[in-house]
Amino acid sequence: MIKYISLIFISLVIISCQDTIPEFNKEEAFTFLEEQCNLGPRYPGSDEIVLCRNYIISALNQYGASVEEQYFSVIINDTEFEGVNIIAKFYPRMSRRILLGAHYDTRPWADKEEDISLHDTPIIGANDAASGVAVLLELASIISKKQPEQFGIDLVFFDLEDMGTYQKNETWCLGSEHFAKNYTGEKPEKAIIVDMIGDKDLEINMEYSSYHNSPALVNEIWETGKNLGFSEFKQRIGNKIYDDHYPLIKIGINAIDIIDFDYPYWHTLADTPDKCSSQSLYIVGQTLLKIIYSD
Numbered sequence: 590m591i592k593y594i595s596l597i598f599i600s601l602v603i604i605s606c607q608d609t610i611p612e613f614n615k616e617e618a619f620t621f622l623e624e625q626c627n628l629g630p631r632y633p634g635s636d637e638i639v640l641c642r643n644y645i646i647s648a649l650n651q652y653g654a655s656v657e658e659q660y661f662s663v664i665i666n667d668t669e670f671e672g673v674n675i676i677a678k679f680y681p682r683m684s685r686r687i688l689l690g691a692h693y694d695t696r697p698w699a700d701k702e703e704d705i706s707l708h709d710t711p712i713i714g715a716n717d718a719a720s721g722v723a724v725l726l727e728l729a730s731i732i733s734k735k736q737p738e739q740f741g742i743d744l745v746f747f748d749l750e751d752m753g754t755y756q757k758n759e760t761w762c763l764g765s766e767h768f769a770k771n772y773t774g775e776k777p778e779k780a781i782i783v784d785m786i787g788d789k790d791l792e793i794n795m796e797y798s799s800y801h802n803s804p805a806l807v808n809e810i811w812e813t814g815k816n817l818g819f820s821e822f823k824q825r826i827g828n829k830i831y832d833d834h835y836p837l838i839k840i841g842i843n844a845i846d847i848i849d850f851d852y853p854y855w856h857t858l859a860d861t862p863d864k865c866s867s868q869s870l871y872i873v874g875q876t877l878l879k880i881i882y883s884d
């Protein structure tokens with residue numbers, strides 16, 4: 590009898606623990622991805638990136654975040670571009686903070702197309718931009734409804750990540766570079782960037798610089814994903830990828846990147862919503878919810 594009672598007790602404890610983690614709505618997240626793509630290519634200097642910025646800000650306002658637009662300008666190939674990072678804070682009085690980031694600009698050039706005549710055509714960027722933003726907007730919706738016990742949450746939507754020249758790291762991630770250089774105040778306890786996580790065929794290696802600088806945070810996330818039954822989090826160290834986590838690492842933030850860089854449509858016109866799946870957004874989103882809402 591005691592055995593049964595203790596079994597019931599343990600089950601109740603498990604159920605109540607699970608109950609504290611909200612469920613990521615993958616359909617809603619996928620709608621966020623599609624709605625960005627419906628705006629068209631969203632590259633710096635285009636009207637569509639302004640529409641996308643307004644789309645993100647109006648969603649964040651609707652979820653009750655305090656939203657700041659961080660303006661900056663950069664010169665790329667002798668042309669000046671205005672960039673705007675969007676910074677949204679939830680529960681600003683909480684001293685322990687998690688920062689979640691994604692870039693929202695898309696690449697103006699499909700320069701990984703085999704056909705060279707297409708290299709100047711801008712991409713839709715369903716996976717490379719929209720997927721990360723979609724996960725963050727769905728998290729914003731959830732966080733607005735239920736305050737995490739331990740953490741306040743900062744969401745940062747970076748501009749000008751994707752106008753770089755291959756092999757020149759310093760030409761990429763200009764929004765996060767500006768954000769990091771102007772960072773003041775307490776640093777977040779954990780910073781997690783999501784990029785290219787919508788791929789239908791999702792496989793996420795431990796990005797090399799993330800693991801090198803923040804092995805504990807990488808292990809926490811990959812273990813959490815594994816414990817949720819997501820075999821897409823691969824327990825192996827992958828390549829070094831220069832992404833928006835890197836400028837954060839440089840200023841001493843505990844920052845990592847969740848990215849599936851093995852995507853055949855990267856920087857091509859075929860990076861469209863049909864190559865992505867709501868389940869992939871769910872896998873990353875639910876894992877992040879577990880990190881955000883754990884005690």
Ligand SMILES: [Zn+2]
Nearest residue numbers: 696717751856
């Ligand atoms: Zn890109």
